Amino acid sequence: xxxxxxxxxxxxxxxxxxxxxxxxxxxxxxxxxxxxxxxxxxxxxxxxxxxxxxxxxxxxxxxxxxxxxxxxxxxxxxxxxxxxxxxxxxxxxxxxxxxxxxxxxxxxxxxxxxxxxxxxxxxxxxxxxx
Amino acid sequence: xxxxxxxxxxxxxxxxxxxxxxxxxxxxxxxxxxxxxxxxxxxxxxxxxxxxxxxxxxxxxxxxxxxxxxxxxxxxxxxxxxxxxxxxxxxxxxxxxxxxxxxxxxxxxxxxxxxxxxxxxxxxxxxxxxxxxxxxxxxxxxxxxxxxxxxxxxxxxxxxxxxxxxxxxxxxxxxxxxxxxxxxxxxxxxxxxxxxxxxxxxxxxxxxxxxxxxxxxxxxxxxxxxxxxxxxxxxxxxxxxxxxxxxxxxxxxxxxxxxxxxxxxxxxxxxxxxxxxxxxxxxxxxxxxxxxxxxxxxxxxxxxxxxxxxxxxxxxxxxxxxxxxxxxxxxxxxxxxxxx
Numbered sequence: 001x002x003x004x005x006x007x008x009x010x011x012x013x014x015x016x017x018x019x020x021x022x023x024x025x026x027x028x029x030x031x032x033x034x035x036x037x038x039x040x041x042x043x044x045x046x047x048x049x050x051x052x053x054x055x056x057x058x059x060x061x062x063x064x065x066x067x068x069x070x071x072x073x074x075x076x077x078x079x080x081x082x083x084x085x086x087x088x089x090x091x092x093x094x095x096x097x098x099x100x101x102x103x104x105x106x107x108x109x110x111x112x113x114x115x116x117x118x119x120x121x122x123x124x125x126x127x128x129x130x
Numbered sequence: 131x132x133x134x135x136x137x138x139x140x141x142x143x144x145x146x147x148x149x150x151x152x153x154x155x156x157x158x159x160x161x162x163x164x165x166x167x168x169x170x171x172x173x174x175x176x177x178x179x180x181x182x183x184x185x186x187x188x189x190x191x192x193x194x195x196x197x198x199x200x201x202x203x204x205x206x207x208x209x210x211x212x213x214x215x216x217x218x219x220x221x222x223x224x225x226x227x228x229x230x231x232x233x234x235x236x237x238x239x240x241x242x243x244x245x246x247x248x249x250x251x252x253x254x255x256x257x258x259x260x261x262x263x264x265x266x267x268x269x270x271x272x273x274x275x276x277x278x279x280x281x282x283x284x285x286x287x288x289x290x291x292x293x294x295x296x297x298x299x300x301x302x303x304x305x306x307x308x309x310x311x312x313x314x315x316x317x318x319x320x321x322x323x324x325x326x327x328x329x330x331x332x333x334x335x336x337x338x339x340x341x342x343x344x345x346x347x348x349x350x351x352x353x354x355x356x357x358x359x360x361x362x363x364x365x366x367x368x369x370x371x372x373x374x375x376x377x378x379x380x381x382x383x384x385x386x387x388x389x390x391x392x393x394x395x396x397x398x399x400x401x402x403x404x405x406x407x408x409x410x411x412x413x414x415x416x417x418x419x420x421x422x423x424x425x426x427x428x429x430x431x432x433x434x435x436x437x438x439x440x441x442x443x444x445x446x447x448x449x450x451x452x453x454x455x456x457x458x459x460x461x462x463x464x465x466x467x468x469x470x
Contacts, residue, residue, distance in 0.1 A: 017366055024362040030349035034334065034365075035344035035435040038451050045455070049462060101458070104430040 003029075011048060011057035018045055019062065026064050027047040027071050032127055039105035040071065040125050047075055047121060050098045054083040067112075068128045076120030087111050087121060170391035227294045231286055246283050247276070250298060254279050257302050271306055278305030326364040329354055331446055338447065344437045365448070422457035429454060 007022055020041050025039045026059040044062070048070045051060065063074040078084070086098040088111055102109045103106050106123040137208035230249075233242035251272075282298035290297075334355045337345040351358045415423065425443065428434045436454070440447040 021362060021366055024347070025359065026359050028362065031348065032347045033344035033346050034350065034447065035437050037347070038436050038447075042454065042458070046458065053462075101429055104433065114344070 005064045005066075007064070008059055009048075009062060010059055011052045011066075013043075016048065017046055017047075018055065023064060023071075023073075026066060027125070028041075028054070030068075030070060030127065032070065036070075036125055042105045042126070043102055043123055044073065044075070046098060046101050047071055047123075049085060051075075051078055051083055054080045054086075056080055056083060060070045070107075070120065070125050070126045071118065074120050074122045075120035077116070078121065079116075079118045084111060084119060103120040141260050218319045224293060229289075231237060231283070231288060231294065234283070235286065235288055235325060243283055245295070247280060250279055250283075250294070251276065253295065253298065254302055256308060257299065266309075271309070274300045274309040275306050278302035281305070323360075326354065326356060327367050330361060330364055331448055334447055338437050338441070342446070387447050414461045417464045418457050418460055422453055422460070425450060425453050426457050 001088050005022065005026055007019065010017055023040055023044060027040055032040070041055070048060065051057065060075060061077070065072040065074070083098075087102070087109065089099060102123060106125045109121065109123045112120045112122055195458045227246070230242040230246045233239040234246070255272055256273045258268060261271055264267040275431055278301040282294070282301035285301075286294060286297055286446035330350060334345060334349055337349060337353055341349070345353075347358045347361050351361045354361065356364070420424070421443070425439055428442065429436070434442070435448045437449045440450045441452065443451075
């Protein structure tokens, strides 16, 4: 069974350095490269910043799962439609929005249903895909 | 003894100081810079005039005539009587320094220590001014330099036979330089991590072309002689280079508007729909400089990795990482939190 690490973080910028350290430590165990780790950082930071801006919070859980060739992060629960639309909407060509950024730095971004009408965001970063 | 840092010593090359003596009270100082004891702020305007008829003048005269003898100063009058006259000569200044230093180190007289600090504040100001063009407030540098002065006075060894200025000057400069080294990182980062971070920059720059790919943390750790945890921690410190006050205006703009960055944080903007957010992106994007736009374009449209961008732009991968984050933060700040 894959190793799983759960982090409960406040929706604030102050938590980001801790998230980065944990995420970096986990990613190093599966030998992600520095670029790939940086991509993971960007993905988490952008997602949490967007969540904070959308009025989500005050706490989120990050479940970091170690796979054979990478890391899968499950973040949530979220409930606002504003955040969901930014993750699932189609960004106009030539613009930067959350979806563009997330898909630019990780291999897959999915919005999955969670209890109590909430949803989670699941994204994966695999080795060798940077 | 202090570091042998003599490059910035006051008095170097000063006319009338051919023997390399340091600036002394009453001797040639930097143009427009009063010597120790001559500074209005330091000495205080309430202090007596330092002419020959003043108590300080008496002290100077007494010191001149009594050679090595201690000035006859009543304890209660110490502060008043030792205020150095502006016209005191070098020998008199040295005599006064030695007297006060003996009072402090041999008799524990704190007032003598205070008086020495006050006398030499202008020296601190003179040295601090040399570094005031480096983006730090002059008053902050004076504060830091004053710590160096106090350390010099406290650690002064009477048996060494050196002048206080000779000993204090490198101490003051050292303290100011140390401040710059530490202050370069707006969040206090242990020096070991700072140094490791600098080393990692070099290691990463060497590994990327060697491996022809971005290195892993373990590879970086091995090359740098550190543990993976230390590497991660040191890399994290690279985010501590700069910080912005929450009260600061966005993008450093000034004006009557007192809105600060803090007003952009945690606001309820969920009502914006996606279309509005996208519309707002354009002006935000225009606030980025050309390099930031280019790097974002390379990263998110051309799909280049940070290392590839680093190679193309000619900067380090860590610098690319910082630029990407900064650009995204700028975008968020310019278009409103939550729009990106």
